[in-house]
Every structure is written in structure tokens, then in C-alpha cells.
Amino acid sequence: MRVHKLTFAALAVAATLSLTACQNDDVMGQGDPSAESTASSSGGGSGSGGSDEGAGKDSAGETSGGQQDTTAGTGSNENGSSANGSHANGKVGKCRTADLEITAMDNTIDGDPDGSVAVDLKNSSGRDCAISGYPGVDLKTSSGSLSAERTGQETISMILKNGKTVSFGINYPMNDSGGSGVRVTGLLVTPPDETKTVTLDWPGAATLPVTDGSGSPVKVGPIGSAGQGEG
Numbered sequence: 418m419r420v421h422k423l424t425f426a427a428l429a430v431a432a433t434l435s436l437t438a439c440q441n442d443d444v445m446g447q448g449d450p451s452a453e454s455t456a457s458s459s460g461g462g463s464g465s466g467g468s469d470e471g472a473g474k475d476s477a478g479e480t481s482g483g484q485q486d487t488t489a490g491t492g493s494n495e496n497g498s499s500a501n502g503s504h505a506n507g508k509v510g511k512c513r514t515a516d517l518e519i520t521a522m523d524n525t526i527d528g529d530p531d532g533s534v535a536v537d538l539k540n541s542s543g544r545d546c547a548i549s550g551y552p553g554v555d556l557k558t559s560s561g562s563l564s565a566e567r568t569g570q571e572t573i574s575m576i577l578k579n580g581k582t583v584s585f586g587i588n589y590p591m592n593d594s595g596g597s598g599v600r601v602t603g604l605l606v607t608p609p610d611e612t613k614t615v616t617l618d619w620p621g622a623a624t625l626p627v628t629d630g631s632g633s634p635v636k637v638g639p640i641g642s643a644g645q646g647e648g
Contacts, residue, residue: 512577536584538583550572554637557604565587
């Protein structure tokens with residue numbers, strides 16, 4: 418009986434040791450997944466860090482891109498200002514008919530063989546404008562329209578300041594024939610390089626001498642040919 422008791426005791430000890438070993442194995446096995454989880458988390462953190470760095474680069478790229486967009490916008494605005502044409506380049510637009518107040522007055526000097534009319538063009542546009550060349554001039558008469566011929570004088574280019582006036586002259590023969598002549602009923606003026614015409618009262622002599630039709634007796638000078646040019 419004593420031998421059997423010892424055998425049973427030995428078996429009990431062996432069983433206990435076996436159980437302890439199994440529990441230790443379980444603990445070790447549980448520790449490995451934890452380690453793997455930790456490594457995985459660490460790897461994920463590194464990955465997140467990489468993403469953050471990538472995101473940081475992307476953000477920096479966006480900021481850089483934003484700055485480039487702003488600069489490009491400024492460049493576009495500058496180019497737009499430059500293209501706006503005229504003021505950025507120091508150029509002045511031409512005088513249009515609508516920009517000008519046009520008036521006419523008798524300018525005949527006693528003793529001269531011909532009559533003279535001065536036509537004033539006042540810049541009332543609110544801006545400076547450029548003007549040069551010959552205006553178009555037609556007289557309305559009892560015999561129809563009579564176009565003035567150019568005198569052939571040299572033309573000059575000028576900047577007509579806002580509120581300033583420039584003049585040109587019209588010369589015509591006096592009717593000293595004693596006859597009724599050709600009655601003048603109106604004056605048509607078209608500024609240089611324009612198509613819109615202004616109709617004015619004729620301030621000169623009431624009639625012109627009858628001609629043979631070989632040429633116009635009425636002559637027109639260029640802008641600036643009457644008075645002081647720009648006043």
C-alpha cells in the first residue's frame with residue numbers, strides 16, 4: 418500500500434507540473450499576439466507619420482500652389498491693366514464727335530478779299546483726346562450741298578486737353594457780283610476720322626458768288642489753322 422501511495426503521489430506531482438507548463442505556454446502564446454499587436458500599432462504609427470508627412474508635403478504644396486495662384490492673379494491683373502489699353506501705355510484716345518462742342522463764328526477781317534469762318538472744337542468729354550488732320554466741311558446752299566476743298570496746309574497732331582478748344586478755318590469768296598448769288602443755309606462739320614456730322618448755322622456772308630462749277634470756291638484748313646491752335 419505504501420508503494421501505491423507513492424506512485425499516486427508521483428503521478429499527482431507530474432500532473433501538476435504538466436498543468437503549470439501548459440499555463441506558461443498559454444501565457445507565452447498570449448504574449449506573442451500582444452507583441453505583434455504592439456509592433457503592428459507601431460508600424461501603423463509610422464505609417465500614419467508617413468501619411469502626416471505626406472499630408473504635410475501636400476499641404477505645403479497646396480500653400481505653395483496657392484501662393485502661385487495669387488501671384489498669377491496679380492500678374493493677370495497687371496496684364497489686364499496693361500491691355501486696357503490706353504492709359505497704361507500712356508496713349509490717349511482720339512477725339513470723337515460726341516466728345517466735342519462745335520461752334521462756328523464769322524472771322525472775316527475788313528479789307529480781306531475773302532470771307533472767313535472759324536470753327537471751334539471744345540473738348541467736353543472729361544478726358545484728354547488726340548486730334549489731327551482735316552475736318553469734313555460741307556455748305557448747304559440753295560443749289561445743293563457744296564463740299565469744301567483742303568488748302569493743302571501741313572497737318573499737326575495734338576492732344577486736346579479736357580475743357581480746351583482748338584479751331585480751324587473756312588475761307589470762301591465774297592459775293593461782290595451784284596447778283597443774288599447762291600444762298601448758304603447751313604454748315605455741316607465732321608471732325609477728322611469721324612463719320613458723325615454736326616449741323617450748324619452758317620455765320621458767314623449770306624450768299625456766295627455763282628461759279629462755273631470747275632472747282633469749289635470754299636476752302637478748309639487743318640485742325641489748328643485758325644486762332645492760336647489750342648486755347
